Amino acid sequence: MTTSTQNQNPTYSEAFQSGVREEIYRNRDIFILGTDLIERGGHFAQVKGIAQEFGFQHVKDSPISEAAMVSAGLGAAMYGLHPIIDLNFIDFSLGAMDEIINQAAKIRFMFGQPVPLVIRATSGTALGGAHHCNSLESLFAHTAGLAVAVPSNAWDVKGLIKTALRSPDPVIFLMHKKLSGVRGEIGDENTLIPFGKARTVKEGKHAAIITYGFTVVTAQKAAVALASEGIDVEIIDLRTLYPLDTDAINSAVQRFGRVVVADEAPMFGSITAEIAATATEANFGSLKGPIVRIGSVRAPISANPGMSEAAIPSVDAMIAAVKKVVAY
């Protein structure tokens, strides 16, 4: 029962609804807590209709109190429930960082007990300026004890949220705001996508782009342009940043020796640096040249559309990066 019109695939947001619905049917311990969820269905309609279908027990509207929201989810998870804390924009998680990084992430290590908690938020660059466009995924991937899911399409949203809702570990679930309305097929109730398994978006012959989230779209556009010049590039969508599919990464490096790692987070100290470094260590002999990274500049994102676009990788930058590795 999605709210999409007939004959149309569901949107990225509706795929989330679908996965959550099916999991609530299986597990009545699941509930969603966040702001403006019941009537509005969340700012991206990601839980629209769920309160009406399952009752308020499963959807709680919260005051704007991020630290307490995550604490509520954490304590309830420790008690045995499986909450989804909807933080709306990942930027707002910064007001709950102790609860996430010091508390949720470390409970298992300290006490040996599960923490079945999902923290959902939209992420990435769009309009809205410096406080609504952070890409914080590297920070969470850096933190021991957290899983980080970064779906790029409706199918993966559904399959990954279903896995997250069966995970005994805390999951940071990041949905890119520019993808909210993008339609795509979704799997059935038994289609779960395991964490740590990348997806080959497109096979290629000459080089590979390893990426995730909205940058998958940028890579796809670049691949089309490159194909017209006879360059056939493979695209790998990581789907989760932790666990990270190192097998897929190593295989790409070994097969092509020419690799671009791309995302839209600030490049300095980012997950792309981690991938490039570990892939180089493991496969130095296979590389035809250095792994090339592209990402955002070391600057906050401006409210000006031109400036914000200029801060993140363009299709042209992606094409140039691929040409660079192909030229080795």
Added chain:
Amino acid sequence: MSNLSKEWAHSSLRGMMLIREFEETADKLSLRGKIPGGIHNSSGQEAVAVGVLSALDPLDVIATTHRSHHHTLAKGFSAREVMAELFTKSTGVSRGRGGSMHLGDFHRGHFGGNGIVGAGVGIAMGAALGIQQRGDAKVSVGFVGDGGVNTGRTWEAINMAVIWKLPLIVIIDNNQYAVETFVDRVTGGGDIAKRGEGFGLPSYTINGQDVVEVNEYTAKARQRALAGEGPTIINALTYRYYGHNVGEKGQYRTQDEILDWKTNRDPIDLFIARATSEGLITDSEVAALRDDVKKEVEDAVDFAEKSPQPDLNSILVDVDSGLLGGK
């Protein structure tokens, strides 16, 4: 006889009219795609902004929220520089980088709008600490919404202001909704001002549609702050006429409710009625003011339209001072 001066009445009315005209215009422009990212419209909340700012000294500090066009205009910022910022043009008050949510200029005592709910009170509290350390005869005002008062950071900041007797005034721009959430659904204890009592500072719930009342309470709070007696909370009850963000049409409040506020409690109409009956202003003067703000806003739109985009090569400028390697 009125206890208000003619000059104050005229400038306050003009201030409220300017905000209304600005917001109505910005809303339309936003729907036409002229304003990247949209706006948070403050129509209906003019008396809070003008009442507070008219009680302050121009060099007093304010720090505000995501909904701050009205505070910024009432602080004396020109419609041109604010409109240009909404357009994210280089001539905007934040050089086009901030947009609607991030208006500010420290040199004029405006410590910024904010994309993070509740952040303004903490910044205002810090500015109040700075004022106290320096021994300056100024106050600092932090604006927060009825939704923002449920952030822990707001009350951590208020507690510090109380224990250190900081010259802080907290204005709750209480339009009774946080996005689609009615204040009573998420506010333990009912009246927000009662929370202030628990923290040991004077806290008043007032009529935020009455510019005179807002002005008087703010003036009193300012006197208290300047006398070294510490902070005050003013919970000003008001109403926003438009959706939370541009184009939003929720079902969370009735058309009757909106109409009631617009027809019976409009801050501009109420003040015109009072000022007229007290002989402070004539109908033709009111009409002239309306004309005047219309022209100012038209000019501002024209200015914003014609202004250049920020230089795209400037994205690395001011990331840091330069000492950290930035431009």
